[in-house]
Amino acid sequence: KQEVTQIPAALSVPEGENLVLNCSFTDSAIYNLQWFRQDPGKGLTSLLLIQSSQREQTSGRLNASLDKSSGRSTLYIAASQPGDSATYLCAVRMDSSYKLIFGSGTRLLVRP
């Protein structure tokens, strides 16, 4: 059974710092991996999608990497801003399924 873990559970940084969020998964037979952002009580905004054959994807200040064989992905946020404060979730889709399996998220606070 696939298990997705995110470390740390919470993170507080001063504005301007570069930071890395970690996501690990136990079964490497994934189809793709998505990173989401969720504001309190709100929906999930898709940030980046990485296919299993890809190593990384970039969008603006965000860069996500994938090491499928070791079961790891990282989300790098450059020059963090208070508006980046939210919960960041990673989710994997397995080869044999349509569903996304989510991690428990990292709650990020960027202090002004």
Add this chain to the structure above:
Amino acid sequence: AAGVIQSPRHLIKEKRETATLKCYPIPRHDTVYWYQQGPGQDPQFLISFYEKMQSDKGSIPDRFSAQQFSDYHSELNMSSLELGDSALYFCASSFPGGYNEQFFGPGTRLTVL
């Protein structure tokens, strides 16, 4: 850009009542997914449809049923509601094929009293 539309946004029901949640996917998306997110929890997959056929099933209670219609919108029907059904219910949609990124709607917040 058009997004996934969910209605209603908020719903309050009594125990043992029924509820119907609606989802309108992004235009030209033919796959829809339903997820349930309890308080302080991560989203859990319920069910998905591709071209109006059930494509995958997760931990959906027998009291719940869903379908996708000819215009690709989907409805989640929930009967005999329990207090534990109180949650955010998300619908997502995607294109089929290789780059099937899932785009989520704003969610329906269901409160069962």
